[in-house]
Amino acid sequence: MNFDFDEKQRKEILNTVSQKIEHFYTNTKDYSTTPELNLQEIRNIIASENLVSGTEPNKAIEHIITGLENYSVHTPHPKYFGLFNPRANFAGIIADFITASYNPQLAAWSHAPFAVEVEAHLINQFIEKFGLNPKKSDGVFTTGGAEANLTAVLSALNNKHPDFAKNGMFGLDKKPVIFCSQEAHHSVQKAAKIAGLGYEFVKTIPTTKDLKIDTDLLEKEIKNLNNSTHSPLMVIGTAGTTGTGTVDDLEAISKICKKNGIWFHVDAAYGGGAVLSSNLKHILKGISASDSITFDAHKWMSVPMGTSVFLTSHQEILNKTFRITTEYMPKEANELEIVEPFSHSIQWSRRFIGLKVYSSLLFYGWNGYEKVINHQAKMGEYLRTKLTENNWIIKNSTELPVICFTHQKFESDANFTKTILDNILAKGNSWISVYPIKNVPTFRACITNYNTTETEIDELIEELNKERKAYQD
Numbered sequence: 001m002n003f004d005f006d007e008k009q010r011k012e013i014l015n016t017v018s019q020k021i022e023h024f025y026t027n028t029k030d031y032s033t034t035p036e037l038n039l040q041e042i043r044n045i046i047a048s049e050n051l052v053s054g055t056e057p058n059k060a061i062e063h064i065i066t067g068l069e070n071y072s073v074h075t076p077h078p079k080y081f082g083l084f085n086p087r088a089n090f091a092g093i094i095a096d097f098i099t100a101s102y103n104p105q106l107a108a109w110s111h112a113p114f115a116v117e118v119e120a121h122l123i124n125q126f127i128e129k130f131g132l133n134p135k136k137s138d139g140v141f142t143t144g145g146a147e148a149n150l151t152a153v154l155s156a157l158n159n160k161h162p163d164f165a166k167n168g169m170f171g172l173d174k175k176p177v178i179f180c181s182q183e184a185h186h187s188v189q190k191a192a193k194i195a196g197l198g199y200e201f202v203k204t205i206p207t208t209k210d211l212k213i214d215t216d217l218l219e220k221e222i223k224n225l226n227n228s229t230h231s232p233l234m235v236i237g238t239a240g241t242t243g244t245g246t247v248d249d250l251e252a253i254s255k256i257c258k259k260n261g262i263w264f265h266v267d268a269a270y271g272g273g274a275v276l277s278s279n280l281k282h283i284l285k286g287i288s289a290s291d292s293i294t295f296d297a298h299k300w301m302s303v304p305m306g307t308s309v310f311l312t313s314h315q316e317i318l319n320k321t322f323r324i325t326t327e328y329m330p331k332e333a334n335e336l337e338i339v340e341p342f343s344h345s346i347q348w349s350r351r352f353i354g355l356k357v358y359s360s361l362l363f364y365g366w367n368g369y370e371k372v373i374n375h376q377a378k379m380g381e382y383l384r385t386k387l388t389e390n391n392w393i394i395k396n397s398t399e400l401p402v403i404c405f406t407h408q409k410f411e412s413d414a415n416f417t418k419t420i421l422d423n424i425l426a427k428g429n430s431w432i433s434v435y436p437i438k439n440v441p442t443f444r445a446c447i448t449n450y451n452t453t454e455t456e457i458d459e460l461i462e463e464l465n466k467e468r469k470a471y472q473d
């Protein structure tokens, strides 16, 4: 068995793959947004493949691509108005292919100096974009926002408790408490579970009418902590909540944190993309005073999954949190002014995550991104206008292209949103979701695709109007 195949076979395989991908990429709109969720059928298809002696490569590729095409929500579809899953841009797709082929090991600088330096360069660019002090800041690529938020919790613990790395929670005399809004992402609770705090110690603060964290209540809750048994560890502000795209008042949170000596983390997994547009970046005011930031490039920068950054204005903290000395890791680079990625990160062996961002910047530039972000914000505005013209009412308030809405006539009818959502998903022309705002269900549509234009939005409006009319009759 030749694991490499020969040149002719490789070219044939690549050719098949590239034809299939090209077909999907150019005709994405012809696909159904919604897959059939037939569990038994999917399991049978997988179980019928011969994994003992293997199969012919072209047949294998046919099987994989048919499986993905028939049984996925097509997030790259221009009418996927869904969660923050983008259409992956071509530069990022190519980067993942190149990364897999060269398979650089980014754990140690000396194994992959070009790749590590590319990531370091990009981290510095993000630090500047978000307005952190380049001389005093640091950061690392992570696999996603969940890993970045966990990194933030661990950094805050190690910053506050000098012996945390050695003694862990056992060394603390008070229970650390994390504050965030009720609209914050649940990866915060997950991070508290993994870090060993327990999710009971995530205190979620109610939101104001405009769905931002209530900073008066936040201040009150911090004051009300029993400070003989509990101590405030960090406040997490969200820039672009997952449900409604709301940006918390980051300046106000920052002031509260400064006053009380609390770590201020901004979860800008989605909304951080606003920093790339001079029209939009004002909504992130206050982020530059944060102790740390989460930003997912695999959301608004439309690179393939597994690409996020954690940034911090505490240059020493990643090293303090993650450094381990070993005998077997290469040491040649120790004298140089470099960072060993394995000692700054939860991960050890590391994939070249940052190449997807680097190739995108090489292909499109920050200027290209600014255009794309502005286009998507404009499409959000267009959707809001069209909805209002058609007697739908907007229930959230944000400059980001996340729109939560319901219809004047059916605002208090819970069955309305459910019925219409089921019908829209069953038809597979568009993908939207339902999100409850203060317990009232609303439709949620987000522009996540740089290829979504007025045409697709008009089609969505038409579909919504038709469904509403059918429900009414």
Ligand SMILES: *Cc1c(COP(=O)(O)O)cnc(C)c1O
Pocket: 084, 143, 144, 145, 146, 147, 149, 185, 187, 238, 240, 241, 242, 267, 268, 269, 270, 296, 308
């Ligand atoms: C998506 C998201 C996360 C989780 O990030 P992953 O990349 O999915 O791990 C965290 N916070 C917010 C606000 C998000 O939108």
